[in-house]
Amino acid sequence: MWVSGSQLWLWQKKAREEAIAFNIPPQEINWLLRAVAGLDGLSLRLETYKTQPRIELKMPLSELNELWQQRLCDRLPLQYLLGTTPWRQFELKVTPGVLIPRPETELIIDLVLETVETHPHLASGDWVDLGTGSGAIALGLAQALPQITVHAVDCSPEALSVAQENAQTLHLTSRIKFYQGSWWEPLEGLQGTLKGMVSNPPYIPSAEIPHLQPEVAHHEPHLALDGGIDGLNALRYLIKTAPTYLEAGGFWLVEMMVGQGAAILNLLTESGHYQTPKIRPDLTGRERFVSAFINSP
Numbered sequence: 001m002w003v004s005g006s007q008l009w010l011w012q013k014k015a016r017e018e019a020i021a022f023n024i025p026p027q028e029i030n031w032l033l034r035a036v037a038g039l040d041g042l043s044l045r046l047e048t049y050k051t052q053p054r055i056e057l058k059m060p061l062s063e064l065n066e067l068w069q070q071r072l073c074d075r076l077p078l079q080y081l082l083g084t085t086p087w088r089q090f091e092l093k094v095t096p097g098v099l100i101p102r103p104e105t106e107l108i109i110d111l112v113l114e115t116v117e118t119h120p121h122l123a124s125g126d127w128v129d130l131g132t133g134s135g136a137i138a139l140g141l142a143q144a145l146p147q148i149t150v151h152a153v154d155c156s157p158e159a160l161s162v163a164q165e166n167a168q169t170l171h172l173t174s175r176i177k178f179y180q181g182s183w184w185e186p187l188e189g190l191q192g193t194l195k196g197m198v199s200n201p202p203y204i205p206s207a208e209i210p211h212l213q214p215e216v217a218h219h220e221p222h223l224a225l226d227g228g229i230d231g232l233n234a235l236r237y238l239i240k241t242a243p244t245y246l247e248a249g250g251f252w253l254v255e256m257m258v259g260q261g262a263a264i265l266n267l268l269t270e271s272g273h274y275q276t277p278k279i280r281p282d283l284t285g286r287e288r289f290v291s292a293f294i295n296s297p
C-alpha cells in the first residue's frame with residue numbers, strides 16, 4: 001500500500017492536533033509511523049519524508065487512521081495496537097493478555113548483574129521469574145547470564161503463550177523453562193536449589209486500580225496489577241515461601257510500588273530467613289525494588 005509523502009504528512013499533522021486535544025503524547029505518532037511506514041527518526045523529526053513521492057505503508061491509510069482513532073477514543077495503549085514494545089534490546093510481542101513491560105523494570109536485570117559481580121556463585125544454576133507476563137525479565141536474565149537456566153512461571157495461559165513466542169523469536173527457548181501455575185506451585189522439585197528469584201508481582205492496592213490512567217485501568221490485565229487491599233498480598237506470599245525454594249545465600253529481588261519499601265523490609269526482617277535486605281532506587285531515585293539474600297548457615 002503506497003501513499004505520497006505529502007499525504008502522510010497531512011495525516012500526521014491532523015493526528016498531532018488530535019493527540020494534543022485528547023491529552024496523548026504527540027510523540028506517539030512518530031512511534032506509529034516508524035512501525036507502519038518504516039520511517040526513521042531523523043526524517044520524522046525534520047519532516048523530510050514529506051517530499052518523498054511514494055512511501056510504502058503496512059496497511060491502507062484508512063486502517064492506520066482507524067488504529068489511531070482506537071488509541072484516541074478507547075485509550076488503547078499503542079503497544080497493544082502495534083502488538084509489540086521495545087524492552088531493553090528486545091522488541092517484545094505484547095497482547096492485552098499481558099502487562100506491557102515497563103522501562104523501569106529493565107533495571108531488574110542490571111541489579112542482578114551488579115549482584116552477580118560481587119557474588120559470582122550466582123552466575124550459574126537455576127533462577128526463577130515468578131509472574132513472567134510477556135517473559136521480559138526471564139528473557140533479559142537468560143540473555144545477560146549465559147550460564148543460568150531460568151524457570152518462568154505465570155498463572156495466565158495467555159501470558160505464557162506470549163512469553164514462549166518471545167523466547168522463540170529471540171532464540172532463547174533452550175535457556176528458559178515455562179510453567180503454568182501459581183507462583184512456586186509448578187516448581188516443587190526445585191526446593192532448596194535455586195540461586196535467585198526475581199519477580200515483578202501485582203502490587204497495586206485494589207481500590208487504586210480504577211483511578212489509574214484509563215490505558216492501564218481499562219486495558220491491562222487486572223491479574224497483573226491487583227495486589228489486594230494493601231497491594232502486598234503477592235509480596236507477602238513471596239517473602240514467606242521463597243526460603244523453601246532458594247538455596248542458602250540465594251538472591252531475592254522484587255519490584256514494588258513507591259511507598260511499599262518499609263513494609264517489605266519489615267516483613268523480610270520478621271521472617272528471620274533473610275539477610276542484608278535493601279531498598280533499591282530506579283534511575284530517577286524513586287524506591288522501586290527490594291533485594292535480600294537467604295541466610296547462609
Ligand SMILES: C[S@@+](CC[C@H](N)C(=O)[O-])C[C@H]1O[C@@H](n2cnc3c(N)ncnc32)[C@H](O)[C@@H]1O
Binds near residue numbers: 131132155156183
Ligand atoms: C506486574 S505483572 C509482571 C509481568 C512481567 N514480569 C513484567 O515485569 O512485565 C505480574 C504477573 O504476575 C502474574 N500473576 C498474578 N498472580 C499470579 C500467581 N498467583 N501465580 C503466578 N503468576 C501470577 C500475572 O499474570 C502477571 O503476568
